[in-house]
Amino acid sequence: MEHxxxxxxxxxxxxxxxxxxxxxIARALGLGAIIGYLGAGIAMGPWGFGLVKNVEDILHFAExxxxxxxxxxxxxxxxxxxWELRRPIFGWGMAQMAVCTGILFIAAWGxxxxxxxxxxAGMGLALSSTAICLQVMAERNLMRTPSGQAxxxxxxxxxxxxxxxxALIPILGAYKAAHATHTDGHIWLAILKTVGTxxxxxxxxxxxLQPVLRWIARxxxxxxxxxxxxxxxxxxxxxxxxxxLSMALGAFLAGVLLADSEYRSELETNIEPxxxxxxxxxxxxxxxxxxxxxxxxxxxxxAAMVLGFIALKALMIFGLANFMNLPWRExxxxxxxxxxxxxxxxxxxxxxAQYKVFQHSISSMLVAAVALSMLLGPxxxxxxxxxxxxxxxxxxxxxxxxxAKEISEQQESPIIIAGFGRYGQIVARVLLAQGQRPTIxxxxxxxxxTAQTYGYRVFYGDATRMDLxxxxxxxxxRVLVIAVDSVEQSIKIASQVRKHFPNLEVVARxxxxxxxxxxxxxxxxxxQREVFESxxxxxxxxxxxxxxxxEAAQRMTARFRDHNQVLAxxxxxxxxxxxxxxxxxxxxxxxxxxxEQMARERAAMLEGDNDETAQxxxxxxxxxxxxxxxxxxxxx
Numbered sequence: 001m002e003h004x005x006x007x008x009x010x011x012x013x014x015x016x017x018x019x020x021x022x023x024x025i026a027r028a029l030g031l032g033a034i035i036g037y038l039g040a041g042i043a044m045g046p047w048g049f050g051l052v053k054n055v056e057d058i059l060h061f062a063e064x065x066x067x068x069x070x071x072x073x074x075x076x077x078x079x080x081x082x083w084e085l086r087r088p089i090f091g092w093g094m095a096q097m098a099v100c101t102g103i104l105f106i107a108a109w110g111x112x113x114x115x116x117x118x119x120x121a122g123m124g125l126a127l128s129s130t131a132i133c134l135q136v137m138a139e140r141n142l143m144r145t146p147s148g149q150a151x152x153x154x155x156x157x158x159x160x161x162x163x164x165x166x167a168l169i170p171i172l173g174a175y176k177a178a179h180a181t182h183t184d185g186h187i188w189l190a191i192l193k194t195v196g197t198x199x200x201x202x203x204x205x206x207x208x209l210q211p212v213l214r215w216i217a218r219x220x221x222x223x224x225x226x227x228x229x230x231x232x233x234x235x236x237x238x239x240x241x242x243x244x245l246s247m248a249l250g251a252f253l254a255g256v257l258l259a260d261s262e263y264r265s266e267l268e269t270n271i272e273p274x275x276x277x278x279x280x281x282x283x284x285x286x287x288x289x290x291x292x293x294x295x296x297x298x299x300x301x302x303a304a305m306v307l308g309f310i311a312l313k314a315l316m317i318f319g320l321a322n323f324m325n326l327p328w329r330e331x332x333x334x335x336x337x338x339x340x341x342x343x344x345x346x347x348x349x350x351x352x353a354q355y356k357v358f359q360h361s362i363s364s365m366l367v368a369a370v371a372l373s374m375l376l377g378p379x380x381x382x383x384x385x386x387x388x389x390x391x392x393x394x395x396x397x398x399x400x401x402x403x404a405k406e407i408s409e410q411q412e413s414p415i416i417i418a419g420f421g422r423y424g425q426i427v428a429r430v431l432l433a434q435g436q437r438p439t440i441x442x443x444x445x446x447x448x449x450t451a452q453t454y455g456y457r458v459f460y461g462d463a464t465r466m467d468l469x470x471x472x473x474x475x476x477x478r479v480l481v482i483a484v485d486s487v488e489q490s491i492k493i494a495s496q497v498r499k500h501f502p503n504l505e506v507v508a509r510x511x512x513x514x515x516x517x518x519x520x521x522x523x524x525x526x527x528q529r530e531v532f533e534s535x536x537x538x539x540x541x542x543x544x545x546x547x548x549x550x551e552a553a554q555r556m557t558a559r560f561r562d563h564n565q566v567l568a569x570x571x572x573x574x575x576x577x578x579x580x581x582x583x584x585x586x587x588x589x590x591x592x593x594x595x596e597q598m599a600r601e602r603a604a605m606l607e608g609d610n611d612e613t614a615q616x617x618x619x620x621x622x623x624x625x626x627x628x629x630x631x632x633x634x635x636x
């Protein structure tokens with residue numbers, strides 16, 4: 001009796017086999033995972049071994065990987081942070097689209113194409129690959145750099161710009177059609193649907209998502225919470241497609257709305273494995289979609305088209321990077337990331353062919369050009385690293401040069417320090433003086449160079465990545481010191497460590513009281529505000545300089561320290577309950593009561609009756625002012 005294998009099982013085996021073989025080989029050759037996926041797709045596709053035929057269906061399904069990626073990005077970007085980025089999004093993003101579309105339009109028109117073909121081709125080619133750019137930024141840890149923030153803002157604007165581009169195509173297609181008179185009402189209806197859908201996502205996200213997630217979490221069934229995470233993204237993607245909007249934009253909005261949620265880390269952890277697999281499938285589908293028949297029929301034309309539009313975009317984007325005053329060493333990578341074509345161009349060109357804006361032969365050429373640029377872009381970045389940026393990716397030690405590679409050998413130290421800035425250095429020096437050799441991680445090449453100059457052994461690695469923390473020995477270590485500069489990185493490390501390494505004690509650097517509160521939310525008991533102790537020492541010096549004895553000044557600052565720490569504990573429940581009014585009331589009351597307590601002690605000292613000094617105070621002093629405080633002040 002013969003048994004036939006289900007088609008989904010066959011395809012699943014083919015995809016996984018191709019990925020498992022191609023990606024490690026590409027990484028071993030220094031080409032990166034994206035090239036591995038693209039190469040695997042070419043090998044599996046119609047122009048390779050022909051193992052997969054329905055490429056277009058696979059590409060549509062694999063686009064969901066991009067959707068999941070933008071949902072995760074949204075989870076890490078709080079609404080306040082998104083509002084802060086509004087100017088770069090609509091400033092630099094609009095500038096990039098306008099400048100690149102304009103130059104590409106002029107180039108196409110100069111070669112004799114109609115203005116309609118030139119306009120749609122210019123807008124489609126001006127788009128960049130969100131999937132590849134974000135993957136490159138994640139691999140290179142660029143998301144928090146000036147160029148990373150600028151690139152993200154531009155990519156986000158491109159997702160928004162996709163809406164009017166798709167709305168414009170039917171108008172251009174109906175330019176000579178008899179039903180052109182009905183276009184206006186059609187467009188206004190589309191605009192209303194767009195605004196209404198985005199408003200529904202925002203309002204629904206604010207009112208419904210939190211209670212639903214809380215209800216699901218109470219079931220204490222991890223697989224159902226995972227299913228809910230996927231259902232949320234799938235549901236919003238379906239809603240967006242029904243009104244002709246970008247699925248990725250909807251998923252991003254949903255992520256932003258949940259960025260302040262207590263379930264953010266859980267959602268991100270559940271989505272991450274699916275995101276990675278589907279992104280790999282997407283890159284393979286792009287490789288499969290390259291029509292080598294079109295390329296072989298006009299190889300020189302295709303080469304000129306690909307290199308021409310990449311060169312024109314690169315020229316414009318590099319000029320924009322100069323105008324934005326980005327660090328000059330980040331400009332080449334920023335330029336090449338955005339110079340390649342984007343996955344959404346496939347949709348633009350296919351829609352344009354459907355509405356007869358241009359012929360299918362032109363659409364095939366443009367789609368092939370975009371796919372080739374997405375293959376060429378990562379290769380150009382590898383070439384850039386090897387030829388132009390070699391000296392920026394090296395660390396000098398004893399006159400020799402070696403690449404700053406990520407930590408790869410398993411470590412066994414009981415202490416891990418994440419971040420080797422001024423804070424981490426002091427902690428490390430104290431430990432080294434006691435004969436302890438902590439495992440130190442830092443993701444700054446410049447910091448590694450400085451550390452090795454002074455004889456410190458520091459590993460290159462981003463402590464927000466759990467795989468690197470495992471290699472650093474987090475599973476067996478006793479203490480992790482979080483000494484990174486970024487508040488968000490600190491919170492992310494603490495959150496993931498609490499989840500994956502619950503037995504690992506965390507000692508953390510807190511930038512201010514708000515950061516201290518957030519660490520307490522994650523169960524971090526040993527968090528120290530970075531300038532608190534040094535400020536107390538300065539205050540003690542001031543007291544001595546105005547006439548207090550050294551003993552009295554030390555006693556006063558010690559009392560202040562104790563009261564302040566108790567106050568922070570008293571304020572914390574109100575911070576957790578988001579009761580700002582009560583938080584401020586407790587702070588003011590504590591400040592007043594400690595002032596009165598200290599006044600009584602001074603009076604007792606003058607009377608010589610030290611034994612009657614009260615030792616306890618119901619509420620301690622709040623050190624930070626509540627009104628008109630500077631941006632870097634501690635904010636309860």
